Amino acid sequence: MVGLTGGIGSGKSTVARMLADRSAVIVDADAIAREVVEPGKPALAALVEAFGPEIVGADGALDRAALAARAFVSEEERKRLEGITWPAIAEEFFRQIAAAPADRVVVHDVPLLVEGTRRDDYGAVIVVEAPKELRLDRLEARGVARDDAERRIAMQATDEERRAVATWVVDNSADLAHLERQIDAIWPELLERKAAADAAEAVAAKSAFENSEDAKPGG
Ligand code: ATP
Numbered sequence: 001m002v003g004l005t006g007g008i009g010s011g012k013s014t015v016a017r018m019l020a021d022r023s024a025v026i027v028d029a030d031a032i033a034r035e036v037v038e039p040g041k042p043a044l045a046a047l048v049e050a051f052g053p054e055i056v057g058a059d060g061a062l063d064r065a066a067l068a069a070r071a072f073v074s075e076e077e078r079k080r081l082e083g084i085t086w087p088a089i090a091e092e093f094f095r096q097i098a099a100a101p102a103d104r105v106v107v108h109d110v111p112l113l114v115e116g117t118r119r120d121d122y123g124a125v126i127v128v129e130a131p132k133e134l135r136l137d138r139l140e141a142r143g144v145a146r147d148d149a150e151r152r153i154a155m156q157a158t159d160e161e162r163r164a165v166a167t168w169v170v171d172n173s174a175d176l177a178h179l180e181r182q183i184d185a186i187w188p189e190l191l192e193r194k195a196a197a198d199a200a201e202a203v204a205a206k207s208a209f210e211n212s213e214d215a216k217p218g219g
Contacts, residue, residue: 006128
């Protein structure tokens with residue numbers, strides 16, 4: 001699986017859309033994390049059970065600030081929160097991977113890929129980069145307060161840390177055509193890598209089958 005990451009406002013979603021236009025299946029980590037706690041979902045009911053009805057707003061949706069105020073008070077409470085959300089996230093993640101047609105490149109859009117512990121799980125990683133000021137401008141245009149964005153950037157990994165795990169670094173400092181051209185260059189390589197990985201898997205399956213033939217009684 002291919003990982004797609006970058007700091008906030010770097011252009012991950014834009015790159016994900018360009019990859020999807022070329023037939024990639026995008027598994028969006030943030031979207032899954034939001035979906036599993038939507039009203040009516042079992043994980044939201046379990047959170048209410050654990051942290052109280054105050055974590056749900058008048059509209060019936062999860063009040064993230066109220067949840068954070070209750071869950072991020074101790075290691076034990078944080079673990080309780082993760083014990084509820086992680087299994088739900090994992091289940092949805094694997095459901096989406098399993099539902100992806102076998103011939104498609106699957107891209108996992110993970111904002112915090114570098115900050116997390118699963119960076120070795122990816123066969124290849126696309127890192128999207130743009131200068132900080134430009135990211136702040138683009139986020140501001142989208143309604144995100146500049147100082148809020150700046151605070152979040154300071155808490156995230158640095159460009160250097162992301163580069164250290166990158167198979168490709170995509171430069172999103174210019175217009176969308178400039179970005180498209182880079183995706184055009186990467187896409188055939190993604191297809192080649194997928195073909196190579198599929199071929200290696202087929203060889204491994206053949207070898208496993210032949211070994212099981214050897215192990216057959218009288219074989
Ligand atoms: P977030 O971290 O908030 O999820 P992101 O990394 O997914 O953000 P995008 O949403 O793709 O980033 O881009 C941030 C904003 O900048 C969006 O409004 C997007 O339309 C705009 N944008 C992205 N790339 C470009 C570009 N090359 N030229 C102009 N605007 C761009």
